[in-house]
Amino acid sequence: RLRPARLHLDVDRLVHPAEQPITDKLYSGFLEHLGRCIYGGIVDSPKHPSPKDLLLPQDIGDLATKGRLGWRKDVMGCLAKDGELQIPMMRWPGGNFVSNYHWQDGIGPISQRPKRIELAWLSDESNIFGTDEFIDYCRGLECEPYICLNMGTGTLEEALAWLEYCNGTGDTHWAELRRKNTGRKEPHAVKYWGLGNEMWGPWQVGNMLPSDYARKARRWAHALKLVDPTIQLVSCGETGASEWDREVIQALLPLADMHSIHYYAPGLEYEKNVFGAAAAEKHIDVCKSLIDMANIGRALERMPGKDMKICFDEWNVWDDVKARGTNGLEQTYDYTDMLGFCAWLNVLVRKHKDIGIACLAQSVNVISPLMTRPDGILRQTLYYPLALFSKYMKNGHLLQLPSFPDVYTGPTYPVYIQQGEYRPSYIDSVAVMVKTSNGCSIRLSILNRHPTADWEVKIGFSGFNIEKVQLHEIYSDDLAAVNTFETPSAVVPAVFNLDNKEWQSKHVDKLAVKKHSWMFLIF
Ligand code: AHR
Structure with missing residues (x-):
């Protein structure tokens, strides 16, 4: 016993009496063009049309003007603000996928969008789901969009154009094109932008050194804020406790608003699983110390500091053995995984003071609590604790x-x-x-x-x-x-x-x- x-x-007896209440953004989601996350999870897979209960219109190209039409109603019902998971924010389009994603392939009439090979997961991308569809989907869910930029094969010019396409209010080229494509006057108003995904990873098209990334990200951040000074930028970190994180935080603190970290707790053996989130808790502490150190450095130089928050924009239990293979990271989560996952949720709440956003990777089908089949959905073991936290563990104090x-x-x-x-x-x-x-x-x-x-x-x-x-x-x-x-x-x-x-x-x-x-x- x-x-x-x-x-x-x-x-x-509050832990942080002077702090803001716990943000609902701790329960944000993530959609990547990977496996059946988008195609099969959000929209029906054109390759495997479903027999019933799926809202795929004849011309999927009209999605942008049809609002909720076209989405899987059952999935949307779980993720929406008035659903069980109440997702407040959604990250898109990757993940590794973004590092060779060219957003202009995914706008305009669907029939004219090019099909591309994509280098992250080595599959084909139809570009049926693009920026306007993503924004439509977020509107349908009533959640905030968060877009990650392509800092792999993408250029700064493309990134600036993407931002202008989404947020431009003038009569400039990209803003006008958005109006034409969506039939709506109002901008997409995307406030949160990520400066690349896992740019340190050898599997990435980016695969950079921290000093190279820091220099490039500073230039991008400066230029992006010229196009729209109201946006919030997220620098690309590693686990939060690495030399990459130290160098990037040091360089980006004046320009970025949050620092992204990723961590997946391995889940094969019992102990690795149930104690896995303890590593994330340590990483959060170390990352916060790195932010404090960068602020101290600036104070010594009499320069203004910043309350930079951590954006934990990929977290979960993920076991390579259980999830890899040909199935697009479709992991079956068992009871032990659920215990590990509850530890994760406890960590996020305990550390909420330092976390601005946390995105569960991912929201459907890919290492996810929620799975689909043509005829319905499955709530995996992780789903129930997530729904309870998302509903009850926010807007309060520890x-x-x-x-x-x-x-x-x-x-x-x-x-x-x-x-x-x-x-x-x-x-x-x-x-x-x-x-x-x-x-x-x-x-x-x-x-x-x-x-x-x-x-x-x-x-x-x-x-x-x-x-x-x-x-x-x-x-x-x-x-x-x-x-x-x-x-x-x-x-x-x-x-x-x-x-x-x-x-x-x-x-x-x-x-x-x-x-x-x-x-x-x-x-
Ligand atoms: O979520 C799956 C993958 O894990 C993402 O594409 C990548 O960012 C991370 O390594």
Whole structure:
């Protein structure tokens, strides 16, 4: 058994009392032209037309003026603002794909758009889904678009034209072309732009040295802000804890508004999986220190600093063995992956002060909680914790929690910490207080990562009266359990609604958190 603990939730003991509330942008999404993410996930695949329930119009070229028409209604229903996942922002078009994507191939009449080979995933790109379709899709979801620029084979001139095409309000060439293509006067108003994707990666067309990237990105940033000074630029980082990150942050701090980092927790063995997000937590801390150092350097030179936030624009559990192959990174996520994923969600909330945006990679079919088949969708194991966090863990403040003494003492490989040894606790928890019209509500996530030991916790409150409690528990004996189209509810939360009396009688002295399980409570 793990040592029992007492959790005292005091609504006056906030971790960051002076900070902004937790941003909903922690639950942003990501669509890449990869596998069946766009074609098959967002729109029906023209190669494999679906028998029913799919809204592919005769002429897909009219999508831009048909609003919601043409999209898979079921997927959109999950991602939309009024859906289960409530995606507030969507990143597009990659990922690695963007490093040889030429946006002008994806505008105008569909029948005239060129089909290209693309070098990231070595497939063909039809260009059926382009900028106007992406903006339409975001409008349909009621989410904010975030576009990543091609700094691989793309030129600065192309990037400037893309920005002008999206945001131009004058009677200039690119703005007029947008009006002609979309039939609408108003600009796309894309505020967030990424300065390239993983430009350090040897698999990338970019494959640059940090100093080369920094010089190029500074030039691009300066020019882009001349076209539209209101945009927010995101510099391209690595894991947040690397020499690349140090050099790029140093050089881009005056010009970029956020610094992008990517990390995927490996998920084959149990420990690697459930403790994988601990590495991301360390990377966030190191990255924040690099930003602080760059600010200190500028202060010493009497130059203005900047509260540069981290843009964690690719994160997830991703296991190479489970997801690679010919299936376009379609990973089946099992019960253990779900535990690792809950640790990720806890990390993002705990570190929200330093994170401006976090995009789950990816939103559908490709390493995703949400899968499609022509006849329907499947919510994988990860889907349910994501939906609960996305709905409840925002617009609130972190509450102080004690530390939990039982720590993992096995080999340190699972956490991939470059900066020395790190011992995460088996119990991982975050609590958030959200102000409501009649007081406040408390949301509590508790993850027990121990493979064999249960845990008991006594929960107390200060400054808060319980009226009712909703408790979601995900537990399976089988660590490899998965949801499938045939058995879609193998791993779903059990939900218990309790009034104060029931809570007092059943749980006030002892909430039992089973071995390898996750609980989410709304008070
Ligand atoms: O999300 C899949 C891939 O992972 C992205 O294309 C790339 O940026 C990352 O390496």
